[in-house]
Amino acid sequence: MTTTSGSTDRTGVLPRTALHASLSAPLLDTMTFLNEVTLRHPQAISFAPGRPFEGDFDVARVPGLIETYLDHLRERGHSEEHVRTALYQYGETAGQIRDLVARMLAVDEDMTVDPASVVVTVGCQEAVLLTLRALFTGPDDVLLVDSPSYVGVTGAASLLGIPVVAVPGTPRGPSPEGIERAVREIEASGRRARCLYVVPDCSNPTGVSMRREARTALLDAADRLGLLLLEDNPYGVFSTVRRPTLKSLDTRRRVIYLGSFAKTAFPGARVGFVVADQLVEGADGRAPGLLADELAKVKSMVTVNTSSLSQAAVAGLLLQNGGGLRAANESLARHYQATMRCLRESLAAQLPVGAPESAGVRWNDPDGGFFLTLDVPFAADGAALDDSAENYGVIWTPMRHFHLDDAGDRQIRLSCSYLTTDQATEGAARLARFIKDRARAVAYAPW
Template sequence: MTITADTADRAPVLPRAALHPSLSQPLLDTMNFLNEVTLRYPQAISFAPGRPYEAGFDVADVPALIETYLDHLRERGLSEERVRTALYQYGETAGQIRDLVADMLRVDEDMAVDPGSVVVTVGCQEAVLLTLRALFTGPDDVLLVDSPCYVGVTGAAGLLGIDVVPVPGTAHGPSLDGLDRVVRELTEQGRRAKALYVVPDCSNPTGVSMSVEDRTALLARARRLGLLLLEDNPYGVFSTVRRPTLKALDTGRSVIYLGSFAKTAFPGARVGFVVADQPVESADSGAPGLLADELAKVKSMVTVNTSSLSQAAVAGLLLRAGGGLRAANEPVARHYQATMRALRDTLARELPPGETESAGVRWNDPDGGFFLTLDVPFPADEAALRRSAQTYGVIWTPMRYFHLDGAGDHRIRLSCSGVTVDQAVDGAVRLARFVKDRAKEDGRA
């Protein structure tokens, strides 16, 4: 039988109820909407994407990076046949560069990590997915998030049917009083808070960083409450203040560390990792294993293994940089600091505090990373974003996308990572003009 366009048009339509409920959540349309806006207005200056600055990328580097890793394998005594296998074949599910990842964490973060506790993943997003799948066992298990929260985490939890409850965020990280209250309320409901997701350094979306004292206090509170902490650290190397990670401070193995090479190397490699050194009871009464082993089991049924080519490219970069990436990222870190400074300084000039036209407008002052947030005196919704892009030539991200509690309607996220200093200045001027014009329409200026 030949299938024609006409017969195809009469094919049964899948009812929405036949699909997983998470696919109907507006959250899953967020990235598509932002991509659509960005592509529709290519001449606009975009403060929307949290992507690394790519002027330093060189296509010619990739083959050289792979060759650096292959030479490393040869120096370790591998035959040409084994080198070929390492590059062309399926590799270990948990990853073939775990030792190099552990070395990087030692060099960059002063973290003592056993390579056996590392699982190399397809981006940090897979690390999140594997961790959530392994930890959350039933409908009464709840994931806590520092609110506002990165949409990749709440979206992954939704796909897995895991309930997410926000913990109020502050200018210094999650509120400990709020954490106590949320855990107590969940316990009274017969539910169990199993883990808290947090980004202690230059967080997405707010840019907030936690002090060492706040990190120590959070660790102590998590231990008292019986919570695991899921620490995500994609931006730490870009901070102007170096602080120990939660994992480096952790003495009770209560922190699962999520990492990514998307920002420190290049996102096209799609390589991330998770450090999961928590002991897990053996299924056969033998010696305890590690949570990393359980995550590898999940990975074997999701992506089988992480691309050997991608791992080789990242490994070559690590080897070329002497084991760590913090020093290698200093030039681009200075670029991010310069673009963020240009953005803030221009906003201060165009929207001076105390002026009538600046009423209700304020922004925070992160010590690094990609993001800062701006409060505005009008709804920062999709309609406002389209107008800003079309009429004023500047794109941003509504903060409402990052909230689970209906907040954030009058806040926007600005990313300084993908622009030049001149673009940051020009974009801030355009944004200030939009903010002032929009506020005037509401009679606020």
């Protein structure tokens, strides 16, 4: 029995209602569900994890990365004592490698960024959390997301109690008309749309990339509607087509740019960053400051600073590669593209266009090598996934998990970044067998 105050009785069991409501939201169970399916079927080929390929991981290189960064500090005239402090001591809240992050953005993305507007974070995930915390003042501030959307963002919004409205995506990203409709509906309900979260390059979960014209149209719409844009770009360097980031096209400080080293360096470092060059009114008549300074205040109460060791490793990687990571990732990008090609070719061979067994099956043609959207003629739900894993040895992610409403129930997200080319080919063949059998079973199911 529980007490009315929500505390535990003598059994020591906390009632669910004593915890934040977001912890009971199905969204936060998504990862647990996928992990459980994967653990139950360790032999299955899994198109579920959006993890980077591990083939190039090399533990022997890590000490050298840190040494490179420490040498860089020495070359810049810092004393041995300073170098030691930089590695051992609590560090600057906004990060100690902000200048190197700004240089990377110049080298890789042609972006001119003031290091003062950068905050180095514990993965992109912390950047999302800090930004949402700073921008959302209460229940009347609404976050728009390009839908289906990355669960890291909708999950963080849910933890913070921020209302989220989905803007239905198109094969070219969110449409200005869809955004305007959502903003007007939010305004009509007496609330305000604060910003739109979007992944313009090789989106997670769909794999869709926005064309250049769509990017300019999005910036114009944001300006017209008074919206900020949260641009998240972990996959841009892996795209076959290089397009300008929203931030590099942004002349009106509409875009807050989120970055991650999880795919371009390694996720275990947990280093990401945010570029927030928006001006914020100064307190007590003082001169305006940067939004980045406000984000650093939030960070000082969340993680204090990003691990100095991790920042040193990432900095070493940047320094060893001429300041950027695009060139350093070229061979990995080619690997991802080859894996994606194998997946698509294997699907096309098993499910040829026009064949009766291919009816209702379609997939898109992503520029990057991480995610692909597959349409199927049946409900792609947990029961279907169990059947696929158990009887066909292949795991995937129901697209439904990335929607806030009931949409996407006949779509699958396939991720091939973690696989070899052979696994992608074989996995797609198994998947095609599963799809054909399931489609047949559904077609002949008794009423």
